Amino acid sequence: MNSLRRSLLLPLATLALPWPLRVRAQATDAQALLAASDAIRNPTQPFRAIVTVIEFEKGRQVDTTTLSSHARMLDESGQFATLLRFEEPARDAGKLMLKNGKDLWFFDPGTRSSVRISPQQRLMGEASNGDVVTVNFARDYKPEDGGEESISDGERKPRQARKLLLTAASDDATYAAIELWIDADDKRPIKARFLADSGRLLKTAYYRRFERHLGLQRPTETVIIDGLNPQQVTLVRLSDIAARNIPVTWFQRDYLPRFQGD
């Protein structure tokens, strides 16, 4: 009842504020909405999942990669570290990718070598490394409220959504800007458009197939459509999501030769 009263009174209280304070309140509101949406995409507790990356070109399936993923927040800033192990295809089985912000390492069990790679070095076809790891937008982007919009969601159904305009606010941000649509009621992310410095559309993502995992309804599939060539579509599917607390010392280059996964 208290929360209901608070939610009814908050808009009225905001209108009563002088303009600069109102702007600040909207920014806080946008930040809170973004953080709530992040918490739906990314469990706050350490977890593991199977990630299947399915690539389409001109409507035809051309490649499939399966990875097992371990992710956890390493500090209170909200930055996730992700350790990915390639499971399929067979030629890549056992290879590892470690991502901690812009700190990226690739380990090949054949050569027993860990190689630092740049964020631009993609390991999986059209999917960027950032597409398959856990990233909190609230940490790296500054949100502005873009108002209410009616859009089509990942299930191709009309949805009323709040639009947030995110601009890069940290060195770790992969994109210059993101347009993010969130369901204002349940805070679920619906759609995102990722933009380059020039304003060019790099990719569009739809979050869908919400299922209950680790206490919340979370998207288990992201459809990524290339911005320049919409014929290139990537599905990133999550399955077998479970809490798994592996030690923080495992998320570093020097541990990679020892990592065997679960």
Place this chain on the structure above:
Amino acid sequence: MRPLCTPARARALLPVVAALLFGAGPALASDDDALALEPEVQEAPAKPAARPALRAFAELTAGRLSQRYGLGREDVRRASLDLVWDVKLGAQWRAVISDRLDDMHPVDAGGRSTLNSLREAFVGWQGSQGRFAADLGRINYRNGPAYGYNPTDYFRDGASRAVTTADPLALRENRLGTVMLRGQWLWQGGSASLALAPKLRDHASRESFSADWGATNHADRVLLALGTQPSERISVQAFAFHERGVGAQLGASGTALLGDATVAFVEWSGGRGTELLTASLGPDKRIRTRQQAVVGATYTTASRLSLTAELEYNGFALDKAGWRQALATHGLEAMGAYLYEVQRRQDIASRRAAMVYVTQKDAGLKNLDLTGLVRFNLLDDSRFVWVEARYHFSRVDLALQWQGNLGDALTEYGAQPGRSLVQLLAAFYF
């Protein structure tokens, strides 16, 4: 005067250009079409617990070798079987066996056509909190961020039992580990490790199925390594190495992320070691204090082209005057022994060298990778070139490779008996 194409107009035209470029075939008219896509196979991915502990692949190659010194041309072929068995023995223990069998034709005089390489055989333990770990057995323990030459890879000496490729990255797959006891202490953002590798034999073995302990355990050696990351963009390693009868070396390496597309790396090692020439000529090895270093960078474009360039320095190798003098004193055959010693130690033959390594993933065709490598001897201008076009099917790779040794008659690469080689390769992944 108005520009023909403003940035805003260029942005507006991008979808049109994209449609013209990629318009062939059934087009996805809207996001809705993309959202309607369904994978062909809907089976659930295997859970990690169900993952097989054995990874294996087989390779077949057939090619034509063109030779110098009137040796003509000859057919070459190879069959290889590569196995890695990595199994958990409870929550804190693991066992690893890694083995490769190569059958190569023809072979050099005195060589064996069939060579088995027991690359790794060890057991490992790690604490439940991830702070301590230890391994015992033959371990492929390698260090160094550079691509073509790694001065801080202290256990590389004698590790290549069967040389089946010129690709420096693939070459590392074939190397033998070293029998050692290794302990590692890990903390968040860093680690320290100590490796003790005893002498087990005096010499390497060329017997087909020898474990070849002497190849990599021919001296008592110890390596202390410290690794840390001062920031997300910088990593550093420091080394202290000692080999009984030779002396100590200190080393350091670092990597740095420059922007979003470039990784720079540097590697240095300095201290006591044997000169390459005296080591190749006979038992009277001269031990000297010298430096070895590499500096380089990898740049990657948005279209998945990666270009690596590195400059290499080896104080134990011959300089230009030393090469000329050695040729005059010992003759071309002795220089063959010198180059063999260079290969055995995975060193570079000249005091200064360079390497360029280029890869293009999905080169105009999905799953087609193009790779090229050029090694330059900066003192005699001879070059080694290797190029490969490789297509990945789901469980099979097909590749066409060409390599050539280019240079004047008395240069490092120009003196090599093999002038060029073209070969087809098929790899089968199980």
